[in-house]
Amino acid sequence: MKIHTHQIPKIGKIKVSLDATIGIAQSRGERPYQEDFVALSSLTFKHKQLTKTITRAQDYQKLIANNQAKFRKRIVPSTSNNDTEDFQSLFVAVIDGHGGTDSAKYLSNNLSRIITETDPIIDIPKAIREYRSIGGYFRRFRGGYLEELANQIYLAHPQKSSSSTVTTEEKEKEEELVIGIDERIHLSYLLADQDLIKTYPKSGAVMTSIIMTSLPVEESPESGNIIYPYFQSTRLSLVVAHVGDTVLYCVRLTMGKWGGSLANSRGLGDAAFKALGVTVTTEEKEKEEELVIGIDERIHLSYLLADQDLIKTYPKSGAVMTSIIMTSLPVEESPESGNIIYPYFQSTRLSLVVAHVGDTVALLCSADDGKVSVLTENHHPDSRVESDRLRRIGTGLITDSFGESRWGGSLANSRGLGDAAFKALGVTGEPDIINKIINGKDWEFLILVSDGISNMLTNQEIIDLCKQIKSPKDASKKVVEFAESLGGRDNMTAIVIPLYNWNNPDSIDHTVQRREFRLNQIHAQTGSARQNRIAYHFLQINSIVVLKRKD
Incomplete structure (x- = not known):
């Protein structure tokens, strides 16, 4: 069955307005330099890779339970002609660096390349060896999310894993x-x-x-x-x-x-x-040589490889990151038209893979009631998930006088990329993976934000600020500007990705009164946030002048 896609002409140019398809806004806040970075690119994956990803998705079995044959036909075309076909995917990441810009800049420039170029047969055993060599928390590392793939590779390709x-x-x-x-x-x-x-x-x-x-x-x-x-x-x-x-x-x-x-x-x-004599038959060799790695497994491996590159290249810096790979799936409109693949912002059926380390945030806005759906969980050392993981180490968590927990006495996050000095304490680059199949009609948009925004606004406030705005670019700007107006001083980044029900006129703003109240409180107490920042800088300069006069 033929698949129709929106083709780019081989000759000539097409006009593309990026602001209409994705919105990105950033602010340095009160920091001397910008450590937030963004990664944005188009990736391609084979039919088999996409098929494996879909069948491993959280909601796959539930979705096919009612109408198995029809759903499978719509999701993954079964014709042999599609086995070598490439499916285009959107890759977007928000990256929050610390200890300098080196790690975040490296991830922004290289992560998409690592995802597409990685060779699992070579790189999975290599990643496991590198982590084990760190010792401490990783001394018995078996691959985590990739352990099953690693075992397949060890059995099928022992010489290649050397x-x-x-x-x-x-x-x-x-x-x-x-x-x-x-x-x-x-x-x-x-x-x-x-x-x-x-x-x-x-x-x-x-x-x-x-x-x-x-x-x-x-x-x-x-x-x-x-x-x-x-x-x-x-x-x-x-x-x-x-x-x-x-x-x-x-x-x-x-x-x-x-x-x-x-x-x-x-x-x-x-x-x-x-080495004790296990042999592999010709049929088994052919099957094992066709090792298929899903998109979720590929991005997980890419995080590990990027983490190890940062440990060696920029040992004194690190970064946290949330990235998504979104792929439009074929939809059968009618027997005559066949399967059609729409752009992600018009698609009713999407594969969504989220990889997350740290305290950057990914949120979905429901088209039904306008409520937020949180895709990520902060990797703070005192959070439920991380406290269970780190309990076996028994040390490393320090609480300062303000009640904030720091892992190793320095890091707010117990997962991250880089931070070589803290690896043996369990600061892993292994991301949480969320693999979902979503109906585009159920959602208005997806947004990624750094902690400079999520620390100032609730998740629902972030979502509500983007509603009923024509341009995703304007929506992302509105989120950043509102966080600044509340006195945000950290680096701030917002990335808005519109989905099928973007700019829904019936969407409800649940927090409009709360936001107005918060702004009025700030202005009533100490003036505007901009005035506060000016006063803060004035006091700093004045104190320096006074000290010099005393000297």
Whole structure:
């Protein structure tokens, strides 16, 4: 079934008004420089990647429960022609840096590239190794959200997950090298021992293992060589490897599928288990080489890789970030027109993936009642989610005289990218992932804001400020300006992404009276926020002059 999209002409130009499709506004506040950054780009993903993302979404099973066949037809076209087709996605991120602009600027310039260029077969094992090398909180890191993918890669591509690089000449020499089963299992014990020394230095194990191979037996010249199961074979190769005080008894065993005990031998590591003779058939190799990584998994991996780049390149700075990848899904208007993909601001069916670390915020505005739907949760050390995660460390949380909690005595957020000195204390770059399928008609818009705004306004106030405004650009400006009028001094950023019901004339402003009251209170007490800032600077300058006169 053919999919129709809005095509860009190969020759000529088209006029695009970005302000009409997305709104971005920023203010430096009272800070000497701007540490808030924005990332905005168009990404493309394969049909298989989008399909996997959709089937892993939070609401997928619920959505297909009532009308499974119809929904699947509308969501993912099943024709084989679409397997190699690219789907265009919108990528937007709000980035709040600290300790300088280096980390936030790096993420703004490079995160979209990392998302598209990352190779999961190489980069997932690399990311796990890098985090484990930090020690502390990460000494037993297995991949977190990506652990299932990591296990698939370790089993299917043990040589590709290695950190070493091999030249063509070395590969040819290695292919000529023959290593016996006895030598292989001996080497595996040594490698497993070294892994345990580094990873689990306070524990150990003893073990006896066997590798039993049925050898060909010639029954007759007519039948040729026959290989019987080990329990029927008259000719066996038996290799025993033994350390410690375990005992080997000669008993008849009923063996299941080779590798079935892998989950119980994690102490050895997956690589050591592979070296004990696990082989992969041609069919399994073909399936494993088609490793498909979903958009949610890809953006999660990109956060980890970016985090490790920042640790090495800008160890004294860091950043928190909320990013979204929004993809318009095919919608069948009629049997004649086929499946049509609309722009995200006109689409009734969208894939939405949110990746979040820190205290930047992502909000949706409901088209039904105008109420806010919060997509993210702040990663403060005293929050419910983070306190559970960090409890096992047992130290690091310090409360200052104002009652604010700081992790490691310095950081307001217990998750973030960069901040190399605090990694061992559990300041992880692992993002929360929200993977949803949304109906565009149910929502007016999505907004991303930095903490300079969310610390001054409630979530509902942020949403209400954007209602019944024609331009997303004007809406984002209104949010920033109102936060300034309340005395906001931090860097401020607002990004408004219009959806199907943008500029809904029936949308209700729930906080208009509250906002007016807050403004009146500020003006009645101390004048306007601008006057306050001028007075603040005047007092600072005056105090400096007085000190110089005394000197």
